[in-house]
Amino acid sequence: MSPSSEAFTGPNLLADCGSCFGLCCVALPFAASADFAVDKAAGTPCKNLAADFRCGIHARLRETGYSGCTVFDCFGAGQQVSQVTFGGRDWRQAPDSRRQMFDVFPVMRQLHELLWYVTEALELAKARPVHGELRSVLDDLQGYAGADADALLKLDVARVRGEVSELLLRASELVRAEVPGRKNRRGADLVGARLRGADLRGANLRGALLVAADLSGADLRTADLIGADLRGADLSGADLTGAVFVTQAQLNAAKGDAETRLPGQLGRPGHW
Structure with a gap:
């Protein structure tokens, strides 16, 4: 939220x-x-x-x-x-x-x-x-x-x-403590990564480079996205419910669609 x-x-x-x-x-x-x-x-x-x-x-x-x-x-x-x-x-x-x-x-x-x-x-x-x-x-x-x-x-x-x-x-x-098998990708270079449908629940993605990454359909529930670079990342159909430390600017830099589930009170960017 x-x-x-x-x-x-x-x-x-x-x-x-x-x-x-x-x-x-x-x-x-x-x-x-x-x-x-x-x-x-x-x-x-x-x-x-x-x-x-x-x-x-x-x-x-x-x-x-x-x-x-x-x-x-x-x-x-x-x-x-x-x-x-x-x-x-x-x-x-x-x-x-x-x-x-x-x-x-x-x-x-x-x-x-x-x-x-x-x-x-x-x-x-x-x-x-x-x-x-x-x-x-x-x-x-x-x-x-x-x-x-x-x-x-x-x-x-x-x-x-x-x-x-x-x-x-x-x-x-x-x-994120209660999420089993959560991944630690803090600061990872994931530029252009193919993460379509990936299970990233509760993942630590702090400062990760996700530029142009394919995150379509990915499960990002309760993931920590503070400082993650989402420029051009495809969030179509992704679930960010409960994701923490996500900003409107990060969403504005990414791509998404009507099926993308957003955290808290963040708005769906007009260009999606």
């Missing part, structure tokens, strides 16, 4: 592009590839960014070669940086804040991603033995996210990620 907006009372973890100063379209770099039509350096506005910070080709991103934009999720970091950290001062009106704002955004994005996963873990009944530690971590993450720009840039995000990751793994193991 993925966290709902009602389940979280801290920073909003659902992206609100209307309250953001187009930070993902400026702060982050991208390279010409199957995901992006052109190269763009970090700190350089995308040529499609409009004066109101909206995307000028939002309805045509896939057709125009910007499918990478359709699978990016800031988990609400954009509006947090824009409206809270920098108090509603945008980088065009206050160019002196431009560099710092762009440097803070990826830090905040990582914090909000961790907040998303921790919030989800707190909704997993079988992870109850670690709920106390998760609540403590949630408080810490909220504190980091609410800090000023200078403090955010000094934060050792790698350390924070490492500590939270271990706790999330413990929560995952509790959820």
Whole structure:
């Protein structure tokens, strides 16, 4: 189950592009590839960014070669940086804040991603033995996210990620403990793998490379998919019921159909 907006009372973890100063379209770099039509350096506005910070080709991103934009999720970091950290001062009106704002955004994005996963873990009944530690971590993450720009840039995000990751793994193991014969494919290179109809119930697929893998009809119930790369993976008819730490961005990057069973409150992508 993925966290709902009602389940979280801290920073909003659902992206609100209307309250953001187009930070993902400026702060982050991208390279010409199957995901992006052109190269763009970090700190350089995308040529499609409009004066109101909206995307000028939002309805045509896939057709125009910007499918990478359709699978990016800031988990609400954009509006947090824009409206809270920098108090509603945008980088065009206050160019002196431009560099710092762009440097803070990826830090905040990582914090909000961790907040998303921790919030989800707190909704997993079988992870109850670690709920106390998760609540403590949630408080810490909220504190980091609410800090000023200078403090955010000094934060050792790698350390924070490492500590939270271990706790999330413990929560995952509790959820998957009752699945017999569960597979450990953590970080496995499964690019293009033929896994049609595979029994992957309760599997550890954390960080697995599943790019263009055939997972059609696969049983992924209660599998841990945190950080798994599902770009172009075929999930047609697959069952992801109860799969943990799956994000909407992962589903948006994959292929599926009306028969694909999804976890929790995640939506069926429009292009399926």
